[in-house]
Amino acid sequence: MTVRKNQAQLTAAEKRGFVAAVLELKRTGRYDTFVTTHNAFIMSDTDSGDRVGHRSPSFLPWHRRFLLEFERALQAVDPSVALPYWDWTVDRTPRASLWAPDFLGGTGRARDGQVMDGPFARSADRWTVSVRVDGRDFLRRALGAGGRQLPTRAEVDAVLAMETYDMPPWNSASDGFRNHLEGWRGANLHNRVHVWVGGQMATGVSPNDPVFWMHHAFIDKLWADWQARHPRSPYLPTAGTPDVVDLNDTMRPWNDVTPADMLDHTRHYTYDTAA
């Protein structure tokens, strides 16, 4: 059984294994298919139209399946690898070990935002940004630029306390847990972390930065934590909602999985802490 661990607790060997598997997916071209898929949904999910991956109730089950697909691809390279999660309420500065040269590398240089160290620096020639929206082919970051702050544990706890999963109009204007976690409303959790990292992470092609997976693994864990805290709060909506993925509707692009199928993560992996 796959156990997803806090990235701060990984051994040096576990970090090497994760990085090597990611680089191998990049080399074969598999990695970039994930970036392409994500950007396609970013651009097509709209508040007033069909919406699946983002700004909708299926934000959480969609990304759970997306991460499972990526984790399975990693495990086809190295069966010992699991996705780590980044608890940005704790590891909340550019000095965190996450950003060291033996793991993801650090922030970008001032001139052009280019990441200059670690295995994903352009100079190492193993990480060319190919699926992109501008001319630059190097990984960029601006960690905490402009004095931005990552969400605090208190802000996370306030969102976890919300009893209702999601509410009409089931989009970026909704009240409820999902939209506060996604960040279009309220203290802003998930969206703010994308902006804090900067570079490609702030764009539609955000999976170009490997930290994407660790950020979303923590968002996924917060969903599990919320379920444990509110065992009687169901996924909503349950049926008949135009443009929105109801509990038993299939989700694109896989068309073989529903939100109901994704509610119990323990069928696929567990976390290193009790939920």
Added chain:
Amino acid sequence: MSTVLTRRRALGAAASAAVGLAAGRALTAPAPAFAAAAHQGTAPEAFDEIYQGRRIQGGPSGGGHHGAGHHGGHGGDYAVRVDGEELHVMRNADGTWISVINHYEPLATPRAVARAAVRELQGAPLVPLTLA
């Protein structure tokens, strides 16, 4: 070398069902995004200016520019360009805007989104989605 695809073709390759459906709807009837934008009224004003050395333009997308085609299903009826190249933008339910360059940080107007993209690009050209 990488192959340059149009954004529409890249989308089709990645999520053909979704985008194909959206494009198909746009040919026959207003897509939901378009209709809702119309209901919100108050389409933002057009603009055309030089900002930090880049020409940024915004306005209704139906006027024959290359941007019109892939806006029917998801971008609404408004297009933004940087040095003539389309910047994919989207209007949120509360009236704020985002772009594919600043996707997670809503701003008040399309002009603000275009300016934020120029700052983020640091002189780099905006290009159609490229695939290796």
